[in-house]
Amino acid sequence: MSRRTARIASVRERLTAALIWCVAVVVLGLLGWILVDVIVRGADGWSLSFLVAEPEDAGRAGGIGPIIISTFLVLAVTFAVSVPLSLATAIALTERADRAALDARLVRRCLDVLAAVPSIVLGLFGNAFFCVALGMGYSILAGGLTLACMVLPIMIRTTEQALAAVPDEYRLAAAGLGLNHTSTLFRVLLPAAAPAMAAGIVLGIGRALAETAVLIFTAGYVVRMPESLADSGRVMSVHIYDLAMNVPGGSAQAYTTATVLVVMLLLINTVAVALLRLAGFRHVAGGREA
Numbered sequence: 001m002s003r004r005t006a007r008i009a010s011v012r013e014r015l016t017a018a019l020i021w022c023v024a025v026v027v028l029g030l031l032g033w034i035l036v037d038v039i040v041r042g043a044d045g046w047s048l049s050f051l052v053a054e055p056e057d058a059g060r061a062g063g064i065g066p067i068i069i070s071t072f073l074v075l076a077v078t079f080a081v082s083v084p085l086s087l088a089t090a091i092a093l094t095e096r097a098d099r100a101a102l103d104a105r106l107v108r109r110c111l112d113v114l115a116a117v118p119s120i121v122l123g124l125f126g127n128a129f130f131c132v133a134l135g136m137g138y139s140i141l142a143g144g145l146t147l148a149c150m151v152l153p154i155m156i157r158t159t160e161q162a163l164a165a166v167p168d169e170y171r172l173a174a175a176g177l178g179l180n181h182t183s184t185l186f187r188v189l190l191p192a193a194a195p196a197m198a199a200g201i202v203l204g205i206g207r208a209l210a211e212t213a214v215l216i217f218t219a220g221y222v223v224r225m226p227e228s229l230a231d232s233g234r235v236m237s238v239h240i241y242d243l244a245m246n247v248p249g250g251s252a253q254a255y256t257t258a259t260v261l262v263v264m265l266l267l268i269n270t271v272a273v274a275l276l277r278l279a280g281f282r283h284v285a286g287g288r289e290a
Contacts, residue, residue, distance in 0.1 A: 038258050045256030066225040070233030077144025090159035115153035123217035141229040143219025151204035158200025162193035202269045212237045236261045
């Protein structure tokens with residue numbers, strides 16, 4: 001009877017493994033199909049002039065130079081605000097407060113609810129608060145601050161889990177060496193959690209780059225080279241939406257812009273992970289020298 005049970009368990013494990021592999025292959029196949037379709041349709045329009053020139057004829061011709069600048073400015077505002085706030089909040093939840101306390105659990109619940117809020121609702125909030133109440137108008141600054149509100153829950157929860165996953169032996173060893181809490185945090189815990197923290201930043205970058213609804217209501221729709229953060233600017237996702245939905249004959253330029261966006265996303269993800277891992281190794285090395 002035990003042998004029969006073991007055989008049944010073995011068959012179940014193999015079927016489960018086969019099902020998981022089939023799902024993984026389907027997901028990878030769909031992703032590859034989308035990437036190949038976008039790149040094949042958009043690769044013909046790639047050129048240096050396309051990346052630096054201004055759009056012409058409502059986007060049917062010309063390039064996306066001002067749009068790339070606007071996209072990077074919005075991302076810069078977003079992560080200049082969200083990275084310090086997410087790091088400070090995660091440290092407060094894991095290292096400065098009781099993880100099971102009522103206030104900590106309430107903050108986590110609020111973050112989970114905020115992460116589930118539809119982007120269109122956040123766009124309306126950003127328009128009402130940043131654009132109207134604070135008088136920023138349609139601007140890159142308003143768009144970046146609204147995006148920061150959107151990516152904060154993901155980055156805080158990921159950073160919190162990364163710090164919580166560091167073994168307690170690290171903390172005990174640091175205490176045994178006479179390091180205070182602050183030194184332990186910056187020389188031991190943050191470097192150990194850096195790769196997982198990089199995942200949170202990458203997720204935030206991916207969501208921010210692909211966002212459209214939030215930025216239509218906050219950053220604006222105007223195609224022009226921004227001169228400051230107070231200027232309106234069209235980002236790449238909004239430009240793709242406009243070409244595909246509102247501009248007859250704009251599909252070719254939309255696919256080319258989408259190809260640039262996909263390549264940019266892959267490069268940013270790779271660079272972010274590499275830099276954060278390098279920063280973690282440097283911190284560890286500094287701790288050893290000290």
